[in-house]
Amino acid sequence: MPLMVKKIEEGTVMDHISAGMGIKVLQIISAKYPIEKSAALIINVPSKKLGKKDIVKLEGVFVDEKTANRISLIAPNATMNIIRRGKVVDKHKVVLPKVLSDLLKCPNPRCITRFEHVHTTFFVEGGKLRCKHCERTFLPEEFE
Ligand SMILES: [Zn+2]
Known part of the structure; x- marks a missing residue:
């Protein structure tokens, strides 16, 4: 029960x-x-x-x-x-879209989105997320 x-x-x-x-x-x-x-x-x-x-x-x-x-x-x-x-x-x-805009902070401390007021965009590719700006790829659990 x-x-x-x-x-x-x-x-x-x-x-x-x-x-x-x-x-x-x-x-x-x-x-x-x-x-x-x-x-x-x-x-x-x-x-x-x-x-x-x-x-x-x-x-x-x-x-x-x-x-x-x-x-x-x-x-x-x-x-x-x-x-x-x-x-x-x-x-x-729940749906995982192909593109996530303005929803996540880039985990890369050197990414431009951390210094300048730019919208963040991530492309979802095979369970990983690629930042449009720094081109780095992250696992979902790397985000805050
Ligand atoms: Zn980035």
């Missing part, structure tokens, strides 16, 4: 997060949205598909697609459920 958490009335449930990544997903979301109502992080929930998974539930927060894109980097199997009046009104997998 999995640990039960009260149902969300209005908000977002991120499900099927790779085990261990729930805390990072919560960090990404809380960097963008102030969490003022209840939120739950449930870790190591048994999952048929993933073996184990993490779940994040947020009351009063509606995660946008850009944030979901960012989450897809660390939790590619995550599903996003938008809850209104206690019911799931939208459910879909």
Whole structure:
């Protein structure tokens, strides 16, 4: 019997997060949205598909697609459920786009985007990300 958490009335449930990544997903979301109502992080929930998974539930927060894109980097199997009046009104997998614009800081300390006010652009290639400006390639976990 999995640990039960009260149902969300209005908000977002991120499900099927790779085990261990729930805390990072919560960090990404809380960097963008102030969490003022209840939120739950449930870790190591048994999952048929993933073996184990993490779940994040947020009351009063509606995660946008850009944030979901960012989450897809660390939790590619995550599903996003938008809850209104206690019911799931939208459910879909997070998507990793081919290009990520203005979403990530380049991990290269010498990259021009760290010194000048230029928009960052990364190209997603085979699970790695290439910076348009310094041309360096990074793994998803190298980003803050
Ligand atoms: Zn760069």
